[in-house]
Amino acid sequence: MARKKNVSLKDIALKSGVSTALVSYVLNGKAQESRVGKETAARILQVAEELNYQPNLIAKSLRSGKSFTIGLVIADIANPFFANIARIVDDVARKYNYTIIIGSCDENAEKSANVLRVMINRKVDGFIIVSSEGSEEQLRYLQQQHIPFVLLDRHFPQLKTDYVVTDNHRAAYDAGIHLVAGGYRKIGMMAYDTTLFHMQERIKGYQDALHDSGIVLQEGWLRKINQFNVSEEINAALEEMLRADDPIDAMIFSTNDLAVNSIKYLNRLGLKIPQVFAAVSFGQAEWFDLYQCPISYVKQSVDLLATKAVEILIKNLDRTDDNRVEQVRINATLVTRASSRPKADVL
Amino acid sequence: MARKKNVSLKDIALKSGVSTALVSYVLNGKAQESRVGKETAARILQVAEELNYQPNLIAKSLRSGKSFTIGLVIADIANPFFANIARIVDDVARKYNYTIIIGSCDENAEKSANVLRVMINRKVDGFIIVSSEGSEEQLRYLQQQHIPFVLLDRHFPQLKTDYVVTDNHRAAYDAGIHLVAGGYRKIGMMAYDTTLFHMQERIKGYQDALHDSGIVLQEGWLRKINQFNVSEEINAALEEMLRADDPIDAMIFSTNDLAVNSIKYLNRLGLKIPQVFAAVSFGQAEWFDLYQCPISYVKQSVDLLATKAVEILIKNLDRTDDNRVEQVRINATLVTRASSRPKADVL
DNA sequence: TACAATTGCTTAATCGATTAATTGATGTAA
DNA sequence: TTACATCAATTAATCGATTAAGCAATTGTA
Numbered sequence: 242m243a244r245k246k247n248v249s250l251k252d253i254a255l256k257s258g259v260s261t262a263l264v265s266y267v268l269n270g271k272a273q274e275s276r277v278g279k280e281t282a283a284r285i286l287q288v289a290e291e292l293n294y295q296p297n298l299i300a301k302s303l304r305s306g307k308s309f310t311i312g313l314v315i316a317d318i319a320n321p322f323f324a325n326i327a328r329i330v331d332d333v334a335r336k337y338n339y340t341i342i343i344g345s346c347d348e349n350a351e352k353s354a355n356v357l358r359v360m361i362n363r364k365v366d367g368f369i370i371v372s373s374e375g376s377e378e379q380l381r382y383l384q385q386q387h388i389p390f391v392l393l394d395r396h397f398p399q400l401k402t403d404y405v406v407t408d409n410h411r412a413a414y415d416a417g418i419h420l421v422a423g424g425y426r427k428i429g430m431m432a433y434d435t436t437l438f439h440m441q442e443r444i445k446g447y448q449d450a451l452h453d454s455g456i457v458l459q460e461g462w463l464r465k466i467n468q469f470n471v472s473e474e475i476n477a478a479l480e481e482m483l484r485a486d487d488p489i490d491a492m493i494f495s496t497n498d499l500a501v502n503s504i505k506y507l508n509r510l511g512l513k514i515p516q517v518f519a520a521v522s523f524g525q526a527e528w529f530d531l532y533q534c535p536i537s538y539v540k541q542s543v544d545l546l547a548t549k550a551v552e553i554l555i556k557n558l559d560r561t562d563d564n565r566v567e568q569v570r571i572n573a574t575l576v577t578r579a580s581s582r583p584k585a586d587v588l
Numbered sequence: 589m590a591r592k593k594n595v596s597l598k599d600i601a602l603k604s605g606v607s608t609a610l611v612s613y614v615l616n617g618k619a620q621e622s623r624v625g626k627e628t629a630a631r632i633l634q635v636a637e638e639l640n641y642q643p644n645l646i647a648k649s650l651r652s653g654k655s656f657t658i659g660l661v662i663a664d665i666a667n668p669f670f671a672n673i674a675r676i677v678d679d680v681a682r683k684y685n686y687t688i689i690i691g692s693c694d695e696n697a698e699k700s701a702n703v704l705r706v707m708i709n710r711k712v713d714g715f716i717i718v719s720s721e722g723s724e725e726q727l728r729y730l731q732q733q734h735i736p737f738v739l740l741d742r743h744f745p746q747l748k749t750d751y752v753v754t755d756n757h758r759a760a761y762d763a764g765i766h767l768v769a770g771g772y773r774k775i776g777m778m779a780y781d782t783t784l785f786h787m788q789e790r791i792k793g794y795q796d797a798l799h800d801s802g803i804v805l806q807e808g809w810l811r812k813i814n815q816f817n818v819s820e821e822i823n824a825a826l827e828e829m830l831r832a833d834d835p836i837d838a839m840i841f842s843t844n845d846l847a848v849n850s851i852k853y854l855n856r857l858g859l860k861i862p863q864v865f866a867a868v869s870f871g872q873a874e875w876f877d878l879y880q881c882p883i884s885y886v887k888q889s890v891d892l893l894a895t896k897a898v899e900i901l902i903k904n905l906d907r908t909d910d911n912r913v914e915q916v917r918i919n920a921t922l923v924t925r926a927s928s929r930p931k932a933d934v935l
Numbered sequence: 936t937a938c939a940a941t942t943g944c945t946t947a948a949t950c951g952a953t954t955a956a957t958t959g960a961t962g963t964a965a
Numbered sequence: 966t967t968a969c970a971t972c973a974a975t976t977a978a979t980c981g982a983t984t985a986a987g988c989a990a991t992t993g994t995a
Contacts, residue, residue: 528875
């Protein structure tokens with residue numbers, strides 16, 4: 242495509258009859274401190290304008306060792322939750338003159354390693370990472386290489402890193418207590434079968450809510466679903482749960498996706514929420530409003546999460562001390578709707 | 589954060605007692621053709637391994653004039669349709685060793701100009717663009733600069749560019765005919781008020797379907813909604829349409845978002861689809877399945893759209909002739925569900 | 936008058952990788 | 966012995982921008 246040769250400092254220098262050094266000074270606003278003559282400066286600016294000079298950021302980066310680029314490593318950009326995060330991260334970063342490079346990695350540690358490597362080689366200044374299971378090693382590597390990063394939404398308690406996460410324990414706990422307060426006593430939870438800490442926290446919050454309410458968690462109430470085989474495993478789990486001698490009367494879905502798939506299954510059976518059981522889900526979704534019964538949910542502040550993460554990262558990029566970490570835990574809000582209305586009110 | 593100095597070719601050269609040239613040859617697999625001694629080559633490889641050498645892609649780019657980077661300019665990454673596109677584009681590009689830089693620009697030509705500028709300065713090799721209204725000028729600029737790009741999902745018929753789009757006219761036409769076949773005669777359409785060609789095509793397809801069916805489009809059937817004020821304008825439009833003397837009995841929603849907002853409004857009034865009117869929507873969404881009545885929709889092949897776009901772009905990057913353009917129009921599939929079942933079957 | 940300070944600009948090294956041109960050593964044929 | 970391949974490596978320019986150091990010419994000061 243024979244891209245036209247771009248205008249460089251040299252071209253400006255040539256045309257204005259000065260050295261590239263002067264041009265560089267002037268275009269970077271260092272005319273004063275570098276003692277460039279006023280007329281010369283004006284001439285250079287004019288020529289730059291005429292030639293429509295655009296700086297080559299690649300060259301700038303090579304020279305300065307700074308790329309003004311942030312790597313955003315994310316489980317799956319097609320997931321609306323992450324897409325929203327990406328959007329905010331992009332917005333905020335742009336405000337600080339940073340560009341985002343995205344890498345989607347399917348909840349897969351191997352892919353994430355790959356993505357990281359490429360981004361490191363591209364000399365991103367730092368990372369914002371929504372970690373996949375089993376990626377601790379990679380994070381340790383980053384630390385060892387002194388490459389700054391901030392974990393978003395998920396973190397590893399055994400690693401001393403910056404992070405910005407939702408207080409998942411509390412969110413799940415609140416959801417549990419809310420259901421108990423509504424008169425429900427047989428409360429199930431649908432979770433992913435993963436060691437990721439945020440999921441553990443949700444489970445623990447649920448367990449603690451039951452425990453603190455004097456309810457003994459029965460076998461079969463807590464279901465762990467393999468996230469790469471959601472649909473089938475959900476169907477099986479629900480079938481079992483509904484067929485039990487003493488079936489549950491409420492359910493906490495620890496993710497959006499689990500709720501969607503469950504409701505699809507219930508629909509097929511002609512079962513309705515909250516008649517079959519009350520429900521609270523994590524995450525937000527358009528359809529929470531459109532389903533025959535509005536779904537109660539734990540609302541995470543995506544805006545705050547993403548904004549904080551970028552800000553912490555960018556602050557770190559300008560710092561030189563490795564030893565302080567910033568760990569932010571953001572409260573979620575429980576939005577209660579008809580799907581978890583008091584048991585007594587359900588026909 | 590005192591990032592540890594990275595290992596460069598020079599370091600390897602020093603440690604293996606050769607020049608950087610040799611190291612470069614060997615690490616790029618040009619040992620043979622550049623007649624590097626076998627033992628020397630082996631030694632270099634080993635040292636590179638030992639030092640965990642990672643190439644500096646910035647330096648490579650500067651030297652080669654090629655960044656292996658693609659700019660993806662998109663209206664709004666938080667929109668699931670675009671998020672899905674982003675995901676596929678990212679996937680496919682990675683296969684070809686390209687990295688994606690994303691820029692979300694809120695359907696705003698000014699923002700998109702900005703995003704483009706930054707990406708050009710970062711020396712992306714080419715663009716994949718989901719254009720915003722009023723961005724023709726920018727595209728002309730790209731052409732003039734001989735920067736390759738492929739338009740995705742939306743194109744400008746007056747510009748001779750590569751593009752990959754859905755056959756929107758046909759899709760809307762099919763939707764219209766489908767409704768007519770179901771016995772509907774008073775068919776409305778909800779569209780965005782924009783000059784963007786894909787929207788014009790959807791409107792035209794709808795109009796042609798009515799015309800070819802011998803139906804005269806009545807005033808008030810076609811509603812154009814300002815996309816920056818969707819919720820309010822939809823409510824007003826629907827109110828009018830429902831209050832009409834002879835209200836519509838079917839509706840084509842030309843985007844997902846228009847359908848969502850309309851259904852929210854109908855819900856509030858306690859009105860149901862297809863009882864109040866039958867419906868077909870463009871786009872896909874999880875909630876189409878979860879709504880009390882599964883929604884018929886025009887299914888675009890996001891996979892194909894995105895994959896084709898990347899492939900065309902990458903092919904162009906290796907070519908030098910400006911004059912051939914590749915214009916791909918992909919057929920959508922009409923997925924018919926209960927929301928548009930024959931009028932006679934609706935209770 | 937002599938030296939210092941200031942002004943306005945240039946030179947050249949640098950970031951890391953690539954690659955055409957060149958060198959020097961060894962081997963081979965006339 | 967001379968001429969010429971062949972092999973294995975090095976040198977140095979280059980991509981575009983930045984910046985410390987240096988050089989003249991002019992102005993200021995004692």
